Amino acid sequence: MLLAVDCGNTNVVFALFEGREIRVRWRIATDPRRTGDEYAVWLSQLLAIEGLERSDVTAMIVSTVVPRARHNLEVLAEKYFHVTPLFAGEGAAGWGIEIDVEEPNSLGTDRAVNAVAAHAKHGGDLIVVDFGTATTFDVVDFHGAYKGGIIAPGINLSLDALVSNTAKLPRIAIEAPRSDSVIGRNTEDQMLIGVFWGYVAMIEGLVGRMRAEIGRPAKIVATGGLSLLFEEHTKLFDHVDPDLTLEGLAILAERAGVS
Known part of the structure; x- marks a missing residue:
């Protein structure tokens, strides 16, 4: 195995x-x-x-x-x-796709692996949103070439920065707000609304700008540990693949002749 x-x-x-x-x-x-x-x-x-x-x-x-x-x-x-x-990305496990950016060697291997997996599974023009320590947005064209993307702080990093740099705000867990109201009635709810719905707005806004720049219909693929949480609160994603990176590694190994 x-x-x-x-x-x-x-x-x-x-x-x-x-x-x-x-x-x-x-x-x-x-x-x-x-x-x-x-x-x-x-x-x-x-x-x-x-x-x-x-x-x-x-x-x-x-x-x-x-x-x-x-x-x-x-x-x-x-x-x-x-x-x-x-x-991943080396020797027999080379990418097999074009990394079409100014500094190809600076691209995180996880993002390239995601590009390989998303193209193999879904095809067409793609935007891959990976919810990790950072939240990354990666564009893959219909040929499978990696074209660039965006790096933003992950939601937990944003929350950590908020709590660490304020004197009285409590540490809270990331979860969906308990109601659709965006007017919080206590400190914890106000923090959660700001972080959670602010993050949803950022994702939707950045993906909208990327789609407009691509100029062709692009499918949105979400991955990473928090992708399932956000799936329930936005209609943005066409596919949610929490194991996309692992699946990409299996694809590269298969192409390299090992399993």
């Missing part, structure tokens, strides 16, 4: 694939200091819970936006799974 690893700034997600289907996924907080040995202990226990062994992992592919984590993930693959890991 293929072990796909999406190492982001906040979490590392491990997914075990049988073909193109995810059998199981696990998530751990990103810590660049976490060693390959520590990953192995944690994963071995989780594999055992699923009735699996380390030997069931026959290939591994990694996307990481945290350079310091790369070596430890290589150690995990080679020492404990006895495989040479593929890295």
